[in-house]
Amino acid sequence: MRLIKNCLYCNKKLIGRTDKKYCDPQCKSSHQYQREKQKPKRFYNKVDNQLRLNRKLLKEYNRAGKATVRSGILIKEGFNPKFFTHYWKNKKEDVYFFVYEYGFLKRKENGIEKYVLIQWQDYMN
Incomplete structure (x- = not known):
């Protein structure tokens, strides 16, 4: 039946x-x-997708190992500074946020918000 x-x-x-x-x-x-x-979209998928996008953008704009980029440029392409995997504080007490091996530090120069982009180094442990 x-x-x-x-x-x-x-x-x-x-x-x-x-x-x-x-x-x-x-x-x-x-x-x-x-x-x-x-x-509804799963929370894990949202976080993972944003982390992958953040890493891709940081890698793309930081080809030399250290770079400075206006924050508006990255944010316009979808970068979200609230999503990161870990952080590192240097001797000057600056806190760099990392998305896996690519890091960023928010700075304001001449009234313009910028990100200093770096790559993880062995001495940062």
């Missing part, structure tokens, strides 16, 4: 196996996509 008589996505009458849920692969895919879209 068939429990589900119609396709879960398009509601067409099903023909064939008694445990069939969809009329074709397209309906199955569309239904699963629709269900997944309705679920």
Whole structure:
């Protein structure tokens, strides 16, 4: 005896196996996509995606090992300074925030907010 008589996505009458849920692969895919879209984004995925974007941008703008970039440029590309993996404090008490091996320090020079970008070094342990 068939429990589900119609396709879960398009509601067409099903023909064939008694445990069939969809009329074709397209309906199955569309239904699963629709269900997944309705679920709230997982917190872990949001954090991981932002960390990956932050690392990519820090790496891209810091090719020489140390650089200074206006904060507006990075933020415009999606950089979020609230997402970092760890920090390091130097002898001057400046706190560098790191996204894996790429770090940044927020500075204000001549009224313009900038980030000093650095790369992790062995002496920072």
